Amino acid sequence: MSLIVTKFGGTSLCDLERVQAAAQKVVACRQEGHEVIVVVSAMAGETDKLEDLGYSISTRPDPREMDVLLASGEQVSVALIAMAIQDLGVPAMSYLGNQVPVYTNECHQRARITEVGREELRHSIDQGAIPVVAGFQGVAPTGEITTIGRGGSDTTAVAIAVAMDALECRIYTDVDGVYTADPRIVEQARRMDRVTFEEMLELAALGAKVLHLKSVEYARRYSIPLKVFSSFIDGPGTLIVEEGESMEQPEVSAITFDKNEAKVTVTNVPDIPGIAYQLLGPVGDANISVDMIVQNVSRDERTDLTFTVPRNDFEQSLEILRDQVIRLRREAENPTRYEMEVIGDDAIAKVTAVGLGMRSHAGIATKMFETLAQYGINIQMISTSEIKISVVIHEDFCELAVRMLHSAFDLGTD
Numbered sequence: 001m002s003l004i005v006t007k008f009g010g011t012s013l014c015d016l017e018r019v020q021a022a023a024q025k026v027v028a029c030r031q032e033g034h035e036v037i038v039v040v041s042a043m044a045g046e047t048d049k050l051e052d053l054g055y056s057i058s059t060r061p062d063p064r065e066m067d068v069l070l071a072s073g074e075q076v077s078v079a080l081i082a083m084a085i086q087d088l089g090v091p092a093m094s095y096l097g098n099q100v101p102v103y104t105n106e107c108h109q110r111a112r113i114t115e116v117g118r119e120e121l122r123h124s125i126d127q128g129a130i131p132v133v134a135g136f137q138g139v140a141p142t143g144e145i146t147t148i149g150r151g152g153s154d155t156t157a158v159a160i161a162v163a164m165d166a167l168e169c170r171i172y173t174d175v176d177g178v179y180t181a182d183p184r185i186v187e188q189a190r191r192m193d194r195v196t197f198e199e200m201l202e203l204a205a206l207g208a209k210v211l212h213l214k215s216v217e218y219a220r221r222y223s224i225p226l227k228v229f230s231s232f233i234d235g236p237g238t239l240i241v242e243e244g245e246s247m248e249q250p251e252v253s254a255i256t257f258d259k260n261e262a263k264v265t266v267t268n269v270p271d272i273p274g275i276a277y278q279l280l281g282p283v284g285d286a287n288i289s290v291d292m293i294v295q296n297v298s299r300d301e302r303t304d305l306t307f308t309v310p311r312n313d314f315e316q317s318l319e320i321l322r323d324q325v326i327r328l329r330r331e332a333e334n335p336t337r338y339e340m341e342v343i344g345d346d347a348i349a350k351v352t353a354v355g356l357g358m359r360s361h362a363g364i365a366t367k368m369f370e371t372l373a374q375y376g377i378n379i380q381m382i383s384t385s386e387i388k389i390s391v392v393i394h395e396d397f398c399e400l401a402v403r404m405l406h407s408a409f410d411l412g413t414d
């Protein structure tokens with residue numbers, strides 16, 4: 001019998017009626033003759049509430065305790081879904097991460113799934129039950145509860161699909177597929193029937209919440225068909241696929257944005273070997289992931305180094321860099337060479353155009369800059385790769401930029 005992993009996000013579980021509707025979808029899938037495993041997130045807004053609670057009690061909450069706190073959201077929803085399925089006359093059993101077990105490394109709040117136990121889930125299915133697994137959480141080899149990063153339930157679902165040799169992984173959410181831009185921001189956004197893994201990886205990495213980045217990585221690596229559907233309406237959804245020869249390649253496929261970053265600049269940096277490592281090393285050591293990095297050609301043997309970090313890590317990044325600048329100055333033979341200043345700005349947004357067609361179309365960057373110029377939007381940073389162009393702008397202009405670029409690249413419905 002074919003096994004299907006179905007995942008329901010928080011947006012699909014906003015109230016008890018939606019919980020019952022999700023249970024009905026699960027039961028319908030089983031009645032079609034499939035074996036089913038369900039993965040769920042916390043109910044809508046619950047993880048945000050828990051995170052706010054943590055930050056209200058402590059300015060820099062202990063990551064271990066935050067994991068214990070945040071994991072509780074999914075504990076509620078698995079039990080409710082399991083009960084709703086049972087009420088439809090089908091046996092179901094809820095599982096927390098440590099009961100499956102979903103093993104992870106010990107990196108609290110951004111743990112990586114290392115292995116998923118098959119036996120418990122197999123046993124449950126063989127007994128005729130539908131296992132309902134808590135997404136987003138896992139257990140470290142030490143027995144510690146971990147979480148795998150916000151939005152991580154998609155990744156739990158794909159990891160379970162891989163471990164259980166599932167036929168496919170279905171992600172049910174509040175939109176009926178992957179769109180050419182966030183449909184909450186761009187009314188004319190269009191659902192794509194198919195999107196390539198390569199483009200989806202960029203979209204997920206650059207702010208499109210609809211799929212968690214690691215879920216796309218795992219599905220690609222282990223060839224698990226990954227589909228996005230609405231839990232509210234029936235429809236064809238979006239299939240994430242490998243690039244095919246006959247696929248149409250428009251110059252730009254989608255526009256995405258990310259408001260969860262902040263910009264840090266170190267000015268007056270001496271232009272000497274090893275300085276980037278000396279400045280960024282301690283930031284990396286604190287497990288802060290540095291994203292766009294821009295360093296200009298030096299003038300008078302001085303340069304500025306600018307990079308972005310997750311907004312939650314902004315204050316800590318400034319502190320680490322200021323301490324490091326003081327240390328470098330104190331330890332230098334010639335301290336006047338180290339008169340650097342650390343400044344930051346967290347009112348930024350990164351807006352990105354993604355498309356496989358960029359490989360073969362010229363002039364896309366120019367069109368993007370021209371569009372932003374027409375609306376008086378100042379570009380603070382630029383970065384490009386083979387299939388994307390990202391700009392950092394003031395966050396107040398983010399929605400305008402996304403809409404205007406979406407229309408400039410003709411991505412919408414008529």
Ligand code: ADP
Pocket residue numbers: 008009010011012041151172173174175177178179180181182183184207208209210211254256
């Ligand atoms: P869930 O709770 O189901 O995991 P998420 O909020 O994580 O749902 O992801 C779904 C949301 O992703 C949608 O409501 C939509 O606003 C947003 N989104 C951003 N970019 C896109 C896109 N390109 N296509 C579809 N949805 C997108």
Ligand code: ASP
Pocket residue numbers: 009010041042047048073135136149150151152153154
């Ligand atoms: N509940 C978690 C979050 O809000 C995980 C998820 O939604 O995928 O981040």
Ligand code: MG
Pocket residue numbers: 009151154209210211212
């Ligand atoms: Mg999500």
